[in-house]
Amino acid sequence: MIDSLRTNAPLIEVEGLTKSFPAADGTIFNVLDAIDLTINEGEVVALLGRSGSGKSTLLRTIAGLIAPTTGEVRYRGRPLNGANPGAAMVFQSFALMPWLTVQQNVELGLRAAGLPNDECRDRALAAIDSIGLDGFETAYPRELSGGMKQRVGFARAFVLSPDLLLMDEPFSALDVLTSENLRNELATVWAQPSFPTKSICIVTHNIEEAVLLADRVLVLGTNPGRIKTEVPISLPRPRDRHSLSFEAVVNELYASLTGRGEAEPAPTDVIATPTTNPLPDASVGGLAGLVEILHAHNGSADLPALAADLLFEIDDLLPLIDAGTMLGFLSVTGTQAHLTPLGVEWTTADIQRSKEIFASQAMARAPLVGTIVRALGRSVDGALSDDFFRDLLRRSYSRSRLEKQLDLAIDWGRYSELFDYDSISGELAITSSDLPDPKERKGNAATPT
Structure with missing residues (x-):
């Protein structure tokens, strides 16, 4: 007492x-x-x-x-x-x-x-x-x-x-x-x-x-x-x-x-940007593991019970949940996590198809990944220095969070083959199969005379 x-x-x-x-x-x-x-x-x-x-x-x-x-x-x-x-x-x-x-x-x-x-x-x-x-x-x-x-x-x-x-x-x-x-x-x-x-x-x-x-x-x-x-x-x-x-x-x-109780509908009038919708601190491998576990539990699990079974702390589990919901692989109501049909398809597809699904969702729903791909597509040779993206992000994030966001975007982009990254030169580049035809780059600058 x-x-x-x-x-x-x-x-x-x-x-x-x-x-x-x-x-x-x-x-x-x-x-x-x-x-x-x-x-x-x-x-x-x-x-x-x-x-x-x-x-x-x-x-x-x-x-x-x-x-x-x-x-x-x-x-x-x-x-x-x-x-x-x-x-x-x-x-x-x-x-x-x-x-x-x-x-x-x-x-x-x-x-x-x-x-x-x-x-x-x-x-x-x-x-x-x-x-x-x-x-x-x-x-x-x-x-x-x-x-x-x-x-x-x-x-x-x-x-x-x-x-x-x-x-x-x-x-x-x-x-x-x-x-x-x-x-x-x-x-x-x-x-x-x-x-x-x-x-x-x-x-x-x-x-x-x-x-x-x-x-x-x-x-x-x-x-x-x-x-x-x-x-x-x-x-x-x-x-x-x-x-x-x-x-x-x-x-x-x-x-x-x-943050996903039934009484908290997501806003529909806000434009998602790399600042308003930062990438959750989750690797592709970690997200894939969570989705596989949910699939093994018939596509649904209670979050407290799942955290206890996996010996996770809340800081470990929630970023994975956030990544899954951002990409449309999961939905959460109260404490229940559910695989969406797309999440089931992603975890059961062959490697190439799973990459294609991830690439499509990342482009549409992960603003920083989409920003990087669009910027690379508008460059002369499909490549840009990582410092370019640091300069874009530095007004919105502290240095440590900026580097984490860039690392996550590179992880997601490389897995889905949206772009490559050379850690020595610090250059990001659209994968070779996606490079624009030389005749189409920067207007007609590369057109033979």
Whole structure:
């Protein structure tokens, strides 16, 4: 039961927050837009979203580690102008100092606060004992397993007795059994009156993790990150992941993440461009594997069940789903994925026919692939430097996302034999069979006189 000292008073208020970063070419890359949220005492809030949704950036603005571009973050009613004095963070990467012992790592925040040596020692030893590492006080991080390192990260946060514990995918770097164990331990200690913090905000891409831990789940969309759905979790603790009510919440969140609920018809009046419709982060081979699995399941599968069977996380599965729907091979309703007749034909056709199907769909429905093919077709010799396409994309994407988009387009285009790519020269060229006749290039410039 939550400690009666934990009230429902707001700890954190985020109002009208946006966050932008300068791209390498001097343009602006928008990460977060129009974020409004409140974190109250006595609750666990999960920020759930795909990679690129800005959830970690949002967590860091709440921590006061980065400032919003516009809008405001308030802690107990006061605007933040630096590090949040009531928050402590647990990171995915453990973030331990390798030259310090376990005890010294845990004492870091206390010593930075100027507390006496004896108090630093006593509080650190108590925190180490509370997370089950008694006896490892003098060990160095290199001597610890991943789970033990993350326990040190928890102790370092708990020892400060913060109002708000911020956790950035704290279990994602651990093996399945270790992460499950630590997840359950966190849920157990949170329910104890002696838990040294009033609220928790956790970033995750694992839906079941969010449902196991959170009282509310905020689902972030992408490009830029916005809160698209808030789902309250009213299930009693401890939560049974095998119960029908648990599965129902998981399914609701899956539907929100896929963005294809029955109440969300796709817009028909928007012209798709390489900017508005970026390529999903999915290789042709990965997409082919997913389509084959669905075909083996009689053309239909429940996404939560499929992810569990394949040991996929949501960030692994959803880009493949997005690629399949973009190309018309899949349709998604709620949490159900279905192969379309074209998807069945693609996965059962011979190699050449499957390439032809993919080429036709990529040209029609993958804007960047179509843009590349049309540009090559309008060049003098059917070839262009990859830098040409970088220049076209650089105002819309950060450098890393630009390179990823170009890599994906090249993968899709080469598979479907729409164009070739020479990685040494950086030249893209229409495949030889598709090159225009010399007499037809650039008007009649090549016509003999």
